[in-house]
Amino acid sequence: MEAAAVVTASAGAVLLAGLAATALLAERVASVAVLAALLLLVCLRAHSPLRRVYLAGAILPGLALFFLWPVLGTEGYHVLWSGPQVPVLGTLDVTVEELGGAALNALRLIAVGLAFTAYALLLDHDRLLASASFARRSALAVALATRLVPTLQRDANGLVEALRGRGLAVEGLAGHARLLSPLVAGSLERAVNLAEAMEARGFGRATVTRAPRPPWRAHDRLGVAVAAVLVLAGLLWL
Amino acid sequence: MAVATLDRVTFTYAEGAAPALVDATLTLEPGELVAVLGPSGSGKSTLLRSLAGLVPHFHGGRFSGRATVVGRDTRAVRPAELAGDVATVFQDPEDQVVMTIVRNEVAFGLENVATAPDEIWGRAEEALKAVDAGHLAARRTTELSGGELQRVCLAAALALRPRLLLLDEPTSQLDPDGAEVFLRSASSLGSAVVLSEQRVVRALDFAHRVLYLEQGRIVLDAPNAAAREWLLEHRPAYAGAMCVANKGNDLSDAVVQIENAWFSYGDVSVLEGASLAVRRGEIVTLEGPNGSGKSTLAKLAAGLLEPQQGLVRRAGRAGYLSQDPGRYLACERVDDEVALGVGGDRDRAYAALDQFGLAWAAERHPRDLSSGERERLGVAAVVAGEPDLLVLDEPTRGVDPERKAELAAWIVRYAAAGHGVLIATHDPTFPAHRRISLGGRVTEERVAA
Numbered sequence: 001m002e003a004a005a006v007v008t009a010s011a012g013a014v015l016l017a018g019l020a021a022t023a024l025l026a027e028r029v030a031s032v033a034v035l036a037a038l039l040l041l042v043c044l045r046a047h048s049p050l051r052r053v054y055l056a057g058a059i060l061p062g063l064a065l066f067f068l069w070p071v072l073g074t075e076g077y078h079v080l081w082s083g084p085q086v087p088v089l090g091t092l093d094v095t096v097e098e099l100g101g102a103a104l105n106a107l108r109l110i111a112v113g114l115a116f117t118a119y120a121l122l123l124d125h126d127r128l129l130a131s132a133s134f135a136r137r138s139a140l141a142v143a144l145a146t147r148l149v150p151t152l153q154r155d156a157n158g159l160v161e162a163l164r165g166r167g168l169a170v171e172g173l174a175g176h177a178r179l180l181s182p183l184v185a186g187s188l189e190r191a192v193n194l195a196e197a198m199e200a201r202g203f204g205r206a207t208v209t210r211a212p213r214p215p216w217r218a219h220d221r222l223g224v225a226v227a228a229v230l231v232l233a234g235l236l237w238l
Numbered sequence: 239m240a241v242a243t244l245d246r247v248t249f250t251y252a253e254g255a256a257p258a259l260v261d262a263t264l265t266l267e268p269g270e271l272v273a274v275l276g277p278s279g280s281g282k283s284t285l286l287r288s289l290a291g292l293v294p295h296f297h298g299g300r301f302s303g304r305a306t307v308v309g310r311d312t313r314a315v316r317p318a319e320l321a322g323d324v325a326t327v328f329q330d331p332e333d334q335v336v337m338t339i340v341r342n343e344v345a346f347g348l349e350n351v352a353t354a355p356d357e358i359w360g361r362a363e364e365a366l367k368a369v370d371a372g373h374l375a376a377r378r379t380t381e382l383s384g385g386e387l388q389r390v391c392l393a394a395a396l397a398l399r400p401r402l403l404l405l406d407e408p409t410s411q412l413d414p415d416g417a418e419v420f421l422r423s424a425s426s427l428g429s430a431v432v433l434s435e436q437r438v439v440r441a442l443d444f445a446h447r448v449l450y451l452e453q454g455r456i457v458l459d460a461p462n463a464a465a466r467e468w469l470l471e472h473r474p475a476y477a478g479a480m481c482v483a484n485k486g487n488d489l490s491d492a493v494v495q496i497e498n499a500w501f502s503y504g505d506v507s508v509l510e511g512a513s514l515a516v517r518r519g520e521i522v523t524l525e526g527p528n529g530s531g532k533s534t535l536a537k538l539a540a541g542l543l544e545p546q547q548g549l550v551r552r553a554g555r556a557g558y559l560s561q562d563p564g565r566y567l568a569c570e571r572v573d574d575e576v577a578l579g580v581g582g583d584r585d586r587a588y589a590a591l592d593q594f595g596l597a598w599a600a601e602r603h604p605r606d607l608s609s610g611e612r613e614r615l616g617v618a619a620v621v622a623g624e625p626d627l628l629v630l631d632e633p634t635r636g637v638d639p640e641r642k643a644e645l646a647a648w649i650v651r652y653a654a655a656g657h658g659v660l661i662a663t664h665d666p667t668f669p670a671h672r673r674i675s676l677g678g679r680v681t682e683e684r685v686a687a
Contacts, residue, residue, distance in 0.1 A: 049381065049504065126342035140336075147338065150380045155565070162566035164542055165558030165629075166579035166620055182568045185605055190333050196296050197334035201394070202321030202350030211345045211358035 009127035011220035016115045016123075018227025022234035023111035029100065031238035032107040039114035046121035050150055054121060058113030062106040069102035070094040120146050130213055144194075148187065155186050239309075241402050241430040242266045242289055247303035249284060249293050258284040259293075260454040262303070266402065266430040273445035274434040275469075275476055277638045278610025281454040282434040283329075286404045289432060290326050291317035308401055322351035325395035326404040329609075329636070331387035331411070340366070340382070341375040344394045351398065365397035366390070369423045384411035385528040392420055396427060405433045409440070410635050413527040413664050436638050437665075438476050442466060450476070475639035490518045491553060493627040493658035494539045499548035501534050508534045511548070514674065516627060516658040521649060523670040524662045530677030532662035533561070533631050539660050540629040554626025561632045563616025567604040572596065575604055576619045590622035591615075593648070613637060617645070627658045634665050 007015065016039075023035045043055060072089065076097025083092035125143040129136065159179050160170045170176060198204075244264040250257040259281045266272060266289075274282045287293040291312040294301035305312040308323040317324075325347070328334045337343040344362035353361065366372045371389040374382065382390065388411050395403060403424060409417035417437065421444045424431055435441035442448065448465030450458035450473065458468055470477040492515045501509040508531040516522050516539065524532040537543040538550055540558035557579075560566060569575040577587035591597045594614040599607060604615055613636065621628065628649075634642045646669050653659045661668060 048378070124342075125338045129337075143338065144336070147380060151332070158560060158562075159566045159568060161537075161542060161558075162560050162563060162616070163568060163578075165540060165560060167555065167557065167623060167625075168579060178568060181570070182566075186565060189605065193328070193330065193333035194336070196292060197326075197328055198336060199296055199317045200290050200292060200321060200324075200326045200328075201334075201336075201347045202318045203336075204316075205318050205321070205350055205352070207352045209349055209352045209355050209358070211342075211349060211362075212355050 007220050007223045008214065008216060009124045011216065011223040012123050013119060013128055015223040015227045016119050018230050020112045020115035022230040022238065023108050023115075025231065025234035026238035027104070028238055029103045029107065031234075032104060032111060036107050036111040036114060039111055039118060042118045043114050043121065046118070048121045050153065051117075051121060053153055054117040054149070055114075058117045059110055062110035062113065065109055066102045066106035069105060070098035073098040073101065075101060120149065127213060130210055151190065152183060152187065155183055159183065239268075240265045241268055242305070242307040244285075244288065245304040245306070247288055247301070247305055249288060249302075250300045251284075252298040254299065257300075257454050259288060262288070262454075262456055264449070264456065264459065266432065268401065268430055269428055270446045271425050271431040271433060271444055272447045272449060273441040274432060274449045274451065275438060275441065276449075276451035277640060278636075279608045280451040282451055283406055284454070285449075285451065285456075286326065286406050286432060286434055288312070289402065290324055290404055291315065291320045292326075318350070321347065322398050323400055324402045324404065325398045325400035327388075327391045327395050327406065327408045329407045329410060331384060331391045334391055335379045335387060338378055338380070340371070340377050340379060340390050343379055343390055344397050347394050347398050361397045361399075362393075365393040368396055368426075369393045370419050383528060385413065385416055388412055389416070389420060392423065396423065399427075399429075401429050403427060403429045403431045405431065405435075407434055407436060407636060409435070409437065411528075414440075414666075415527060436634075436636055436642075438639055473640075475643050490656070492517050492551075493553050494556065494660070495549075495551045496535070496538055496545070497549045497551075499535070499538055499545035499550065501531075501538065501543065501545055509538075509545075512676075514539065514660075516660050518626070518656050518658050519653055520672070521653045521659040521661065521670045522672045522674060523668055524660065524674050524676060525664070525666060526676035532676055535676065536629050536631050536660060536662040539627065552627065555623070556627040556629060557620045557623060557625030558629045559617055559620045559631060559633060561635065563620075564607075564609055564612025567612065567615065567619075570603060571600070572602050572604055572607070572615060573600040575615060576622050579619055580622045586622050590618040593621075594618045609636060610638065610641060614641070621652070625657070627660065628652060630659070630661045630663075632663060633661065634663065634668065 019035055019039055023032050026032050071092050071094065076095030078096040079093050080096060081094045085091050125146055129139045129143050156179055159182060163170055244262045247259060247262045248257050249259045262285060274285060276282050284293060288305050289307060291307065295317055307320055335343055337346050341362050344365055345358050348358045348361060363372065363375065366375055369389040369392050371386065371393055374386060374390060379387065379390065388408060392408060405424060409420050412420055417440055421440065425444050433441055442462065445462055447461055448458065449456050458465060460468060466477060494516050496512065496514045499509055499512045512535055514535060524535055526532055534543065538545055540556045541552065542558055567575055569578060573584065573587050573591065576590050577584055580586045588597060588600065591600055594617060596611065596615055596618060599611065604612060607615060633645060637645065649659055650669055
């Protein structure tokens, strides 16, 4: 991990999981905002070219939730804005209570997304895998799924480029929806090829060894303790 | 003692109508490098898979005969049990990388075959250095280029110190110098090496022995010198340089003109003041090592990228064929795929399919085609619209010499019909009127027709 200078991968994963869990448990907007800001600062340490993509994936759904929640919600009595009547949805209005709920839940979603971003961009998943001695296959599946994001992004870019090369613009929802089926088919094809390569490389043999890894240090133990305290605080006070 | 033997092996994939490998008999001795040549779909990959035990274990199907690898019958042991004694480098490096960090990727195989823990990092480092990739050890695998990943995959195989090394078109994404380092590393191992390659000249430079396959049968198994003679007489496209003659077309106005173009990806500057013009009737190739900016310049010409400084002027429509076009197919049917770029015009789509020998597959799903057929489908989909400027990025990657000669002949005709053609390629034998070499100093060579 680039952040391995601070904590090892497994301690880092526990800490990030603790921060995400605290954000979900906390009830105050300010508390969740502080956690989201902290996670954003951690994410900004990553120098990956994919940082922007991951950050957009973490923040945009939260912003969408913030704007949709008050309009679609039916909570509270202090109306700030009253809009037109829409079939099925009823009257569109925004209340103070809805704004508060929107901010809290949007920040929660953003915090969880940022925790995943930090996990994907900063942690050494290989070390995480190596430390998962009792559930190695599951840990490997998670590590491979994490790698799927950049691979899918690369495939999507390649597909858009191939279509543009034929004079076809990929625009709007319909244009991007067209990419979905070939991307899924391509991912399945890659999965089969990867399974074949792993079999040929001896994956699944009864006797395996592990390359030596550095042991846990005081920082790692401190990181796990901080995660536990944060979750407790989120449950009781934040 | 032989490292591996195939004794009358015949194999038919579960979904296949005809056998992919027929009556294959072969003995591999330690230290010999055997080149496996043949057209796409001739059974080269199946031969390698049967030596790795992946056929029949991973793929299923009907298997007869006997394959014995390092003294073990492959029907009785799983491929994973052969790993270590056998190592395979597959065609597409992106489809075989498991770990996130390069040094861990090299260590993955060593851990699987129960190498002593205190040896693992040393062997991983040594293997990376052997393929000139020691500097990549701490890099993330998702951030490497295709060529860099191919070297990492070879390092992962070399680290195992296998007795049998199987290489399935392993240099497809490397420039000529990189490919030479790769093959030199593989051949210096002292193991038996089986190399399936479409870049025939390079494979022949390293091989002690040559196999030639057609329709699943080994039709030639001979030492290098005798094999060269046989190829020259019976399959001249496999014997050396391409023999497609270019035409001295009348060149008219420029179909694209690039002036003083600058382009960088983040902090990495790729083009610094590049200029280029392609005229109607002209074929221009862009050559140079990996990372020299060939693809970027090609994309600027096609309008897929805009220069950060400088000017691009186009007269007419440009069509662009990306690297690995067989991977980027968007439709459920072959004819729909081609019709997509011509506004659904079925007649033009069928004409393009016919031109590339794919009319028979019009109603098939593109992913049911072989890799070579998919590549041709990608070309058909781009040229159906008859672009004034046709830009091709590595169009011969993974294409067998006969298909490559057909493609070259088609491109010569396309240019003669008054279109401009720009090709980014590692292949210096492709017909061209001008060859532009990128990387370091930009040089230009005008080629007589």
